[in-house]
Amino acid sequence: MMTFIGMMLPMKVQAADMPANPVDKPGYTLDYADEFNGDSLDKSKWTDYYLPHWSKNPENAKANYRFENGCLVEYITKDQQAWSPEHDGTVKSSAIMSFDKSWIHNFSGTMDNQDRNTWYGYKTKYGYFEIRAKLANCGGGGHQAWWMVGMQQDTNDWFNSKQTGEIDILETFFSTPNAWRTAAYGWNDPNFQTSWWINQDAVPQGNPTEEFHIYAMDWTPNSLKFYYDNQLVRVIYGSPDYEMGTILNIYTDAGSGEHNDVWPKEWYVDYYRVWKSDKGYDKNETEEYLLRNHQTGKYAYIDPEKANVQYGDIPENEDYAKWKVENVDGYVRLKNIATDEYMHIENLSGYVEHGKVPSTYWSAQWSVKQVDNYLKFTNRWQIDKSIHTEDMKSVLQYGECPDTWWTSQWQLIDM
Known part of the structure; x- marks a missing residue:
């Protein structure tokens, strides 16, 4: 039986909030979710420190955030400290992560790892991942990001691991608020993106800094498919074949220009959800x-x-x-x-x-x-x-x- 690949769902055309999708997704089973409806962070699912193993003072890597109208609001303040001056210069970051583990994502190539007790709130391989978010409206250098990194379970260090892939599902700069930037890189993984794949286009509709919109990724053994308001926008063929963890954060600077003096810089995340296909994930299922x-x-x-x-x-x-x-x-x-x-x-x-x-x-x-x-x-x-x-x-x-x-x-x- 033939099934069509890459079909899109209808999308709203008027400039307004994209309504939240139902929790029940036909053909899928919900595997993990946080609706952010409480007044505190669920520490069984998240840590509020950003890659603390790369900071000599982990308290500088602790996030600023609050809960407002059923949303997680991550923000950067003017007096917030750079999270890791020794490795990342003036960059400030407020993040939550679904893991805490030494050696993960060695972006600077340093040997200066601060040992952490390994903890996983959620790590997984394959699935349909989705957030509903409103982006920062502050301009200047910096960006908000929803991204995933390999959990490096093949070795206990960065330099010998091959499970180091990075997927940036949302990495939109403050300076280009009506664009959607996605990226991917394998780092040490020889089988996934041996050079940076970066794609940035204007969003299909709406104003992401004034309205909530839905960003999603369908990760299967054969591809990564990226969706905006339920519309398929771009595809990477090939994907990591190991478990990854999730990071939601907001930065200043970080390769996206020098920050301005608009404070605070903040973005809203309504929910984070992961579904698994009821058909499972057979790598050979969709090869022909x-x-x-x-x-x-x-x-x-x-x-x-x-x-x-x-x-x-x-x-x-x-x-x-x-x-x-x-x-x-x-x-x-x-x-x-x-x-x-x-x-x-x-x-x-x-x-x-x-x-x-x-x-x-x-x-x-x-x-x-x-x-x-x-x-x-x-x-x-x-x-x-x-x-x-x-x-x-x-x-x-x-x-x-x-x-x-x-x-x-x-x-x-x-x-």
């Missing part, structure tokens, strides 16, 4: 796809007698129309199931070819952009060239294409 064109409704496939990738009805041997999506440093390679060959444009012929090209060839690597309910594949080497069917020649072409061209829009259909 059909690739269907929006304009023609036809499928990309390989004819072994022809050099170029074709499109049309699914051939009798349907494996020629099945593709595996492989992640390479934030890009994807499209590998044919029948031939083990990749789509590429190495020969600059104007047509998408297939062949057994090395994994390092940028001509076979594609960025993926969400366009409405579809995906647009743009070549890493020829950075303004995308796969399309504009000339209706039954052969995949590549070239400059506006996002509005249906001929350059594709749908991955899970087999």
Whole structure:
């Protein structure tokens, strides 16, 4: 049975708070949640110290926060101390974390770890993660962040661990309040994002500093999908395969410019929730796809007698129309199931070819952009060239294409 990948839910179009989603999510079971409805932090779930193992004075890493109208409000004050001057300069931070453990996230490469007793409020692998939040309206340098880091359970130190991935689901700068910035990096993990993947675009709707909006990530063995107000906005193919912990925090400075004199700087988090799919998380479940064109409704496939990738009805041997999506440093390679060959444009012929090209060839690597309910594949080497069917020649072409061209829009259909 075929199911469609990357479909979006309807979203509100008027500038107003996005209502909270129901706690019950069809096809999922709630695994962890904090609605922040009390007047104190649930210390069985969170610590209010920010990476205290990297601070010589852990009290400087303690958060400022309050609870207001059913929300957690994290804030930075003018007289707040830098959390770790020895490693992070003037950066101030107020955070809550779902863990406390030595050596986690060694951003500065130091050996100067302050030993901590390991504690986990919540760590997990895979799931649908969601917050509802209103962002800071203060300008200047700094940002609010919702992010996850690997719990490094393979070793007891940073330098030898391979479970060091970082996923920044929300990392929006005060200076760009109407943008949504996401990022990911594997650090020492050789199998996830060996270079920084950073994506920032204007939010699809609304004013995030004046209204509450919903930010979410669906983490599966094959991908990370990022949602704004229930709308799928961007995808990373490939994902960490180990448990991670969560951080919610607000910073000044921190690589996002020098802070201004507007105080306090604060953001509101209405809730934090994690659901698990009732189907479980089988890594092989969604490895094979059909690739269907929006304009023609036809499928990309390989004819072994022809050099170029074709499109049309699914051939009798349907494996020629099945593709595996492989992640390479934030890009994807499209590998044919029948031939083990990749789509590429190495020969600059104007047509998408297939062949057994090395994994390092940028001509076979594609960025993926969400366009409405579809995906647009743009070549890493020829950075303004995308796969399309504009000339209706039954052969995949590549070239400059506006996002509005249906001929350059594709749908991955899970087999």
